[in-house]
Amino acid sequence: MKLVPPTKYLQLPFVFDQEKLVKDLRQLLLSDWIPHFNQGGYTGEWNSLPLYAPGGNPDNILANGEGIEKVIATPILGQCEYFQQVIAYFLCPFSSIRLLRLAPAAHIKPHRDYQSGYEDNFFRLHIPILTNSEVNFRLDGQRLNMQPGECWYTNVNYVHSVSNDGTSDRVHLVIDGQRNDWSDELFFSLAPKESFLQKEEQEYDPATIRMMIEELKRQEGEGAKALIKELSNFPKKSV
Numbered sequence: 733m734k735l736v737p738p739t740k741y742l743q744l745p746f747v748f749d750q751e752k753l754v755k756d757l758r759q760l761l762l763s764d765w766i767p768h769f770n771q772g773g774y775t776g777e778w779n780s781l782p783l784y785a786p787g788g789n790p791d792n793i794l795a796n797g798e799g800i801e802k803v804i805a806t807p808i809l810g811q812c813e814y815f816q817q818v819i820a821y822f823l824c825p826f827s828s829i830r831l832l833r834l835a836p837a838a839h840i841k842p843h844r845d846y847q848s849g850y851e852d853n854f855f856r857l858h859i860p861i862l863t864n865s866e867v868n869f870r871l872d873g874q875r876l877n878m879q880p881g882e883c884w885y886t887n888v889n890y891v892h893s894v895s896n897d898g899t900s901d902r903v904h905l906v907i908d909g910q911r912n913d914w915s916d917e918l919f920f921s922l923a924p925k926e927s928f929l930q931k932e933e934q935e936y937d938p939a940t941i942r943m944m945i946e947e948l949k950r951q952e953g954e955g956a957k958a959l960i961k962e963l964s965n966f967p968k969k970s971v
Contacts, residue, residue, distance in 0.1 A: 739850070739927040740872055742885040742919065744857070748818050750880040753861045756812035757831070757903060763808065765833060766793050776838025776896075783809040783819075783905075784829035793830055803827060815905065818859065824915050827854065827908040834867075834894060834902040842870075842893040842944060849887035850911060850919060850928045858884045859905040866898035873944060878904075885919070891944055 765779040785792040786801035790808050803826050809815060819829060834840065848854055860880045869876045872890040886892065896902045909915060919928065945960050 736924050736926040738887070738929075739919075739923040740874075740887045740890055741876060742922050744883040744885060744918070744922070746821060746883040748859060748881045748883070749814070750861070752814040753818070753859070753881065753905070756814045757861050759811050760808065760831065766791065768832075769793065773843055774838065774840045777833075777835035778838055778840060779833050781808055781831040782806050782828065783812075783815060783831065784826045794828065818905065819907070822857075822907060822909060824912045825910040827910060829905070829907050831861075832904050832906050834896045836896055836899050836901070838896050840894040842891050844891050845888040847889070849889040850885070850915075852889070853911040855885055855909050855911060855915060855919075856888055857907040857909065858886060859907070860902075861905060862901055862903040864896075864898035864900050864902065866896065867902045868893075868895045868897065870894075 760781055763781055765781055768774065768778045768780060780793040782790055782793050783806055784803050785794075785806055786803050788804045788806045789801075790806040805816075809819075809829075819826075848856060858878055860878045860882060863878065863880060869878060869892070871886055871888075871892045876884065876886070878884050894902075916925075941964075945964065949960065
């Protein structure tokens with residue numbers, strides 16, 4: 733049987749109005765943005781505003797929220813009419829919805845998230861609001877060029893990183909959804925169902941592994957060292 737390669741990302745068939753996205757964002761620029769909690773995982777400024785959170789708590793920026801409290805809209809979202817319209821396109825339960833802002837010269841170090849792909853009954857969507865040509869988002873060694881108003885699924889079980897080497901903020905609306913019949917119909921219309929099945933181990937070609945390791949060597953901390961060790965032991969695809 734022919735093996736189907738895993739789907740690591742998808743550009744979804746939604747394009748939203750950047751002008752309206754920016755208009756809503758401007759209303760929130762003076763709000764109290766919260767620094768990302770994983771302070772060892774980035775350099776520079778990376779902060780967030782929660783639009784959906786457990787209990788509607790505007791101070792909770794945790795992703796993939798699970799707990800006894802229902803994930804509902806925060807008071808912040810009430811200020812943003814177009815964000816509400818955008819979110820209404822997605823007919824699924826949410827684990828979190830946040831605005832994530834990466835300032836100029838900021839860098840999110842290479843990392844992987846835990847059980848955060850479609851095969852784990854979860855999906856993360858990025859809708860860029862502000863970006864620039866010097867933003868470098870890499871997923872499993874590949875650069876993704878996400879433009880304002882577009883909507884992208886990224887399987888963050890794979891190693892990913894972001895650098896903002898430009899002179900302006902990079903702001904994304906990030907939606908963490910829970911898989912359901914609606915999302916199955918959407919995703920399987922864009923990629924084979926078999927490409928979302930769980931794999932025992934991910935495989936990388938040698939060039940990709942070398943590139944990831946060289947990037948990680950430029951980082952500091954035990955997390956980077958652990959990833960280098962993990963990547964060094966990954967099975968390599970024959971080429």
